[in-house]
Structure formats: C-alpha cells, structure tokens
Amino acid sequence: MPTKTDLTSADLSGIRQSALGAADPLGVAAELAAAADAGHLADPQDAGYALALAAEIAESRSKLDAALRYADQAVTAYGTRDDSPASSAQALRARILFRSGRADDALAALEPLRPALTKYSDAAAYVGAALAAGGKNRVAEQWLTEAVRAVLDERAAAGQSTDPVSADDAGLLFFLLQQRHRTRHTLGLSHDTYDNLADRLETRLARTPPAGADDDLLFWPEAEFATVVTRWPALTGTYGATWDEHRARLEQRLTRQGGTPSLLPGVADDLARFAGIGGTADANARNGYARSLAAGTGLIAWPPARNDACWCGSGAKYKKCCLPRSR
Known part of the structure; x- marks a missing residue:
C-alpha cells in the first residue's frame, strides 16, 4: 500500500x-x-x-x-502521448466503457488506437482485451488481420523475411499472429495463410520453460485468484478450487522443493494477454507468462522468517498463516 x-x-x-x-x-x-x-x-x-x-x-x-x-x-x-503506456490506458478506458454498457463509446475510443496494434504489443493486448470484454471478436479479427498484413508489408519493404526464424526476429508479428489465430479459433473460422504462419512460428519458436519458471510457481493474490477461476474455471484443477487451497498447494510444493525459490505473483489480465483473445490459458500460455514474470522484478522470495509477514500478502505472520498449510 x-x-x-x-x-x-x-x-x-x-x-x-x-x-x-x-x-x-x-x-x-x-x-x-x-x-x-x-x-x-x-x-x-x-x-x-x-x-x-x-x-x-x-x-x-x-x-x-x-x-x-x-x-x-x-x-x-x-x-497527447501516443506511446505504449498512453495507448494502453486508452484501451483500458474502452474496456471499462464496454463493461459499463457503453459499447458505442468504447468502440469510438478504440478506433484511433488501431495504428498502435502495429507498434506496441502491450497496447495490442489491451485493445484485444477491450474488444473481448465487449464481445467484439469479429472486430478484433478484422483489426488483427489488418495489423498482421501491415507488419508483413513493413518487413518486406525492409528486406526482411516474412517467415521469421527466431523469437527476436518475429517480435510483434508473432504476438499479433497468435492473437489473431486464437480469435479465429474462438469464432470457428477455418485456417488461412496467416494461421498457418502462426502455427509454423509456434512450433519453431517453442522453448521448454527453464527450471523454476513454469506455472507451478505462479501465485495469484486473492482478488486475482477469484478473477482467474471465474474467467477460466478449468484452472481450479491447476491452482485449486479456493484461495486457501491455492496457497496450501504452493506452500507444500515449495516445502518439498526446498531451497530459496521465488514465487511469481500473477495478474489475471496479464495472463489473458498470453492466452489471447478468448483464449483458454493453456499450459503454453501459462508457462510463457511465468517466464515473463521470472525475467522481471517484483518476485516474492520464499520462505519468509517465521515471525515476518506471510508471503501471500494476508498481513498475518508466516507462522500463523501459510507455514501450517505445508502440513
């Protein structure tokens, strides 16, 4: 706080x-x-x-x-900034407008952000989440198709391959292709050329998550946990049916694992970016999200001292909160 x-x-x-x-x-x-x-x-x-x-x-x-x-x-x-944070904030506002029942205002707010889809993956994720919140998957598919085409045209004009050979080379294109691919799957559309390219890149760029950076170490704070299991009910099998069960699973896993690992505190909307619009947050998406967190800051060291505040953020001492859950 x-x-x-x-x-x-x-x-x-x-x-x-x-x-x-x-x-x-x-x-x-x-x-x-x-x-x-x-x-x-x-x-x-x-x-x-x-x-x-x-x-x-x-x-x-x-x-x-x-x-x-x-x-x-x-x-x-x-x-007047038009960078990624500013564009993301505008898309966030549009998402809230959709959730408030103001679909026309939301679409009007999103329309000027279409150029950001070809510049910033974060902004593209927020735009996609806004359209998903408004049930506008067909609009999302159209905008993503145009964005993919524009990025491919830019690559061709710059003499770059339109079939990237590495994650660094793929960059924003890979992200857009994944979002479009999953959106089309949600709409029940058959594969096209861009979907095939998305599949090739997925296979080519797939990597095994490094040890300690998989979704087994994802920790969902209480409100985030509620959002995750509401949005993806099947994940109760992965993370637990309740927040208490979720914390117990993590504590037990960490106790068995030993050492001084770090927990990866998650945000449901950020996982949605990896799941894609209408995505199912499958193991690949969850592991990809976990890897992104493991490479950043804000990780939670484990274990805390017995009399220190518990790692789960409850405010209680560790010895009276999650430590007993290991049993």
Missing part, C-alpha cells in the same frame, strides 16, 4: 503485483489517485501509470464508476 511521500516507478510496479491481494485494494487505488493528484510521485510522468493502475484495481472489484473516473484521469494525464 502506498506509504512513501514520493512513489517511484519501481514502487508502482511493486504495487501492481501486490495491490489486489491487499486487505483494502480500493483504498490502495484511492491512494494512488491521490498521490498522482497531489504530485507525490518521484517522476511526474508516472501520473498516468498510477491512475491507470488505480483504474484496473477498481475495475477488478467491479467498481466501474470509480474505475472509469480513474481511467479518464489517466488518459488526461498522458495528454
């Missing part, structure tokens, strides 16, 4: 990983918005990020009026 006078970018990233598991996530959202409004950010340019984070927290609790208010403020804070 925000307590520092001036929050840094790293602080905001840490809050993103932990806020939804906090005792009062809506209070965290309100504090983030207040910090942005009062200028209590180490970098004033983080105001949009802080407000967008507040919007996502409020949205996760279905407080759509507050979420939209924060999202409006985030878009205003970003001003």
